[in-house]
Amino acid sequence: MPELPEVETVRRSLAEHVAGRRIEAVYFFSPLAAGKKPGPVTRALTGRRILRLERKGKYLVFPLDQGWMTVHLRMTGKLLIDGPKTKWTRVEFAFDDGHALMFEDPRQFGRVVWSREYPADVAALGPDALGLDAAEFLARLAGRRGALKPLLLNQRIVCGIGNIYADEALHRAGIHPLSLAVKVSRARLLRLHEAVQEVLAEAVELGGSSISDYVDAEGRRGWFQTKHRVYGRTGEPCLACGTPIRRITVGQRGTHFCPRCQHR
DNA sequence: ACTAATGTTGTAGG
DNA sequence: GCCTACAACATTAG
Numbered sequence: 001m002p003e004l005p006e007v008e009t010v011r012r013s014l015a016e017h018v019a020g021r022r023i024e025a026v027y028f029f030s031p032l033a034a035g036k037k038p039g040p041v042t043r044a045l046t047g048r049r050i051l052r053l054e055r056k057g058k059y060l061v062f063p064l065d066q067g068w069m070t071v072h073l074r075m076t077g078k079l080l081i082d083g084p085k086t087k088w089t090r091v092e093f094a095f096d097d098g099h100a101l102m103f104e105d106p107r108q109f110g111r112v113v114w115s116r117e118y119p120a121d122v123a124a125l126g127p128d129a130l131g132l133d134a135a136e137f138l139a140r141l142a143g144r145r146g147a148l149k150p151l152l153l154n155q156r157i158v159c160g161i162g163n164i165y166a167d168e169a170l171h172r173a174g175i176h177p178l179s180l181a182v183k184v185s186r187a188r189l190l191r192l193h194e195a196v197q198e199v200l201a202e203a204v205e206l207g208g209s210s211i212s213d214y215v216d217a218e219g220r221r222g223w224f225q226t227k228h229r230v231y232g233r234t235g236e237p238c239l240a241c242g243t244p245i246r247r248i249t250v251g252q253r254g255t256h257f258c259p260r261c262q263h264r
Numbered sequence: 265a266c267t268a269a270t271g272t273t274g275t276a277g278g
Numbered sequence: 279g280c281c282t283a284c285a286a287c288a289t290t291a292g
Contacts, residue, residue, distance in 0.1 A: 032286090032287085074287095075287085075288095076287090076288080076289090088288095106288055106289070107286090107287045107288050107289080108286085108288075109286065109288095144280085144281095145280070145281070146281060146282090150281085150282085154281095251281095251283090252282085252284080
């Protein structure tokens with residue numbers, strides 16, 4: 001499930017392969033991957049040169065010599081350089097250096113789109129979570145109603161945090177996922193900011209979390225899943241206090257926390 | 265064999 | 279506008 005650290009790992013592993021390359025051909029094996037009709041997207045992308053590879057939140061943005069290509073991996077999307085063509089390959093790009101890029105996506109939630117102007121959905125995102133300073137983090141949460149975890153997952157407030165890293169950050173900060181944002185002290189929100197920065201930076205360093213079959217553009221797995229303290233550890237002892245990790249549902253999302261370390 | 269769960273975003277609704 | 283519920287989809291665990 002690619003979140004910020006996984007998408008950043010894909011960006012880093014893919015950038016050198018695509019920066020400066022010309023797209024000679026594009027094949028949409030699944031129209032769904034284009035979001036609508038693949039014809040116009042194919043025509044717009046063919047012959048374009050990729051200037052560089054950027055990331056905002058969970059979006060990969062490819063500035064082109066004309067317009068922008070945006071890729072979102074959603075749940076099961078992968079970008080594989082010279083990857084094999086499989087039954088899950090939805091899009092293939094052929095580059096001018098003889099290499100190819102495969103967009104593989106079993107569940108078909110992922111999208112490859114082209115836009116003439118900078119993509120509106122990316123522009124609408126809140127600031128990227130990685131490297132966000134404490135003052136702005138607090139300002140973005142100020143006046144928000146509701147529980148903290150859904151707010152962390154709201155990409156218009158701050159973007160890049162997904163289910164895994166929300167749970168991990170809340171545990172490190174000692175905050176219950178159902179805590180109302182307005183009732184959490186400034187000191188504890190500052191601690192949350194630090195926990196978010198810490199957990200994202202460590203995850204990027206380890207190449208993200210490969211909890212299902214996530215791999216980077218060169219097929220390498222990430223290792224941050226071995227550092228998870230709550231996510232996917234339901235019933236196992238909290239590494240801080242030994243209390244069994246509990247799993248509840250918050251905003252329709254599986255939520256893992258330690259009932260002792262994270263009080264409301 | 266059926267059901268629930270998986271996680272992200274857009275959208276529809278209160 | 280803000281918040282919540284659900285659909286889109288394919289596979290797997292129970």
